[in-house]
């Protein structure tokens with residue numbers, strides 16, 4: 045290759061290290077601007093697009109999908125080609141996006157370099173459907189019938205079937221309702237909660253509701269919460285609030301002290317985390333962050349034969365760094381993370397299920 049090949053390799057390795065260490069808060073902090081003057085779009089992309097996540101090959105998305113993705117990613121490079129920020133009329137909203145979006149104040153690449161990256165992706169994208177394929181024939185063995193209609197636009201945030209009784213719960217994000225149905229589809233109970241319910245744990249003695257927040261849409265405000273009530277009671281008790289869009293909750297004793305901890309996947313938006321809530325002796329809750337980036341989406345318990353006492357964890361992350369991480373339980377609520385699988389940000393992990 046050209047004379048840039050040696051430094052290019054070295055620098056790429058350095059970037060990879062940073063990417064694996066999750067250090068790239070602001071691309072501009074990484075420096076190395078003029079050194080890349082001679083790189084073409086592909087080389088630039090392989091240098092810069094790995095700062096925050098795995099390298100997205102242009103072929104992973106159809107050509108038509110790239111302009112929007114590059115408008116979005118351009119913000120991290122200091123370019124607002126799609127006017128995503130400048131078209132926002134609310135200055136507070138824009139300031140909030142600047143603060144937490146980690147966008148640089150000045151462009152990281154010069155306009156020619158940024159244009160070269162854009163050209164590379166837009167010209168070498170893959171082919172494939174951008175729109176979902178048309179629906180096929182209806183399923184022959186099933187018949188659909190409407191069991192319930194809402195007065196608002198339905199935005200179902202949860203469907204939970206209770207196999208023992210045959211009934212189910214339905215939560216709606218628009219009117220924040222939680223409605224219970226019997227096996228025939230008749231309503232047996234209905235209540236309004238402080239936000240949209242995304243998970244309902246029905247234990248022998250206890251019911252627990254995880255609320256993503258007051259709105260479902262991506263947002264950096266921390267309006268998520270967890271509520272509990274004893275079975276048979278009607279009033280919910282607030283257990284945790286100020287959560288960043290919690291989407292999944294595991295409640296279990298992780299340190300063998302007969303008290304339960306809560307592992308919360310706070311998906312968030314630009315702010316989010318994987319956090320562990322423990323109850324203190326005075327009844328207060330303490331929050332520890334196991335991982336500090338957004339996109340935490342799902343978690344499972346894993347018991348390894350060698351140590352049946354302490355459960356280990358498997359956690360799935362989406363958004364930028366899509367990956368599956370094993371958290372080895374070292375006792376005393378200390379966990380040792382090990383990444384098992386990594387995918388580029390276009391992959392789209394959504395849920396993790398480990399059969400018992």
Ligand code: HEC
Nearest residue numbers: 068071092093095096097100113117120161363364389390
């Ligand atoms: C400063 C960090 C950063 C850099 C640098 C970066 N990305 Fe991203 N990327 C993100 C984050 C954060 C997300 C997920 C959140 C979002 O959609 O904004 C993401 C998501 C994506 C997605 C998936 C978007 C979706 O809708 O799910 C694609 C594709 C992508 N990036 C491509 C690129 C390309 C190509 C480059 C280089 C030009 C790049 N990224 C550089 C942070 C970065």
